[in-house]
Amino acid sequence: MVKKSFSGDICSLAQALDVIGEWWSMLIVRDFFLGAGVRRFEQLRDSLGISRNILTERLRTLTDAGVIERVPVKEGGRRQAYQLTEKGIDLLPTLIAMMQWGDRWRSDSGQKFVSVLAREDHQPIAPLQAHSQAGKPLSIDDMCMTVHIKGEDRLIEEWPISALQKAKVG
């Protein structure tokens, strides 16, 4: 069964998931952040415990989508390694958001943790918080989800995100 593509969906989330939404893809992307930035095929395979054919396929998808690129292992060499592109590095907020969600709701009793620290004080960074363009922190009450037409000011539909909490109380 060919998995249904989300590319026809109006939401950018769906576009994103078409690239990074397959089993293993985000973990592969994470591995590039855990290291010097350049990873070889067998390094990825070792650290992830993924089958070679699946890793080959996922790397191709990520390369075709411009998230990673191939670079020679050595100047003039033929062996290739992979590294994140700017588009791939741009996934850092997604990675952080998911890690913070996982940290907060984690049920395992593991001993080892992966974290993002601020270099100046070596403390974990704060939970990601939405801000307005003017820099004001936004809570759930301050935001709404909308559907609109590109280039037009008129909104087709709009939902306060706070309604989620009211539905719970009611």
Added chain:
Amino acid sequence: MVKKSFSGDICSLAQALDVIGEWWSMLIVRDFFLGAGVRRFEQLRDSLGISRNILTERLRTLTDAGVIERVPVKEGGRRQAYQLTEKGIDLLPTLIAMMQWGDRWRSDSGQKFVSVLAREDHQPIAPLQAHSQAGKPLSIDDMCMTVHIKGEDRLIEEWPISALQKAKVG
């Protein structure tokens, strides 16, 4: 072939992906944010275009993991609907991060967009930005990825995230 579980992985990203990493799961979660908060089975199926057996399975996983819960459609009624839990609402930063990544690198020429707006000025919220616990905005140069033991200050390993960009230039 049973998909390999990531639950043994040390990273919270993997824990998160075990819950929300299956094809369709994040889109289902998104659908709760696009509406009044309570969704019924057929509403989800209609808007997503997903098969009933797959939707049933995904809803079970998300319910078992505590991301959504079942509520009666009407007081005293038997029909059930679903709504996000607090744990589910906590996925908002993840949703926003992925939408913003998708928006920035979007290649389709679709006309309809889903966005998160600040209610005070009806402008799109700013791109998510990491901050230190003191509230200072952090760039890639200001952060590092680390592996450490729970409860200990000693770091096992540490990588500057900026190394990713240096690897590109070099």
Added chain:
DNA sequence: TAGCATTAGTTTTAAAATGCAACTAACTTT
């Protein structure tokens, strides 16, 4: 340079996941 070791895939196979469509019991509406 030759020989050996390593690497990055490729292929085969069996089990599981997926999507489509039909079915059905339970629930709701008229």
Added chain:
DNA sequence: AAAGTTAGTTGCATTTTAAAACTAATGCTA
């Protein structure tokens, strides 16, 4: 009560997945 709707359940064919073996290409060393 009858009719319509709903939330699954089931059967089936195709695709995906993971494990393991294979192989050509590359790199290293004597």
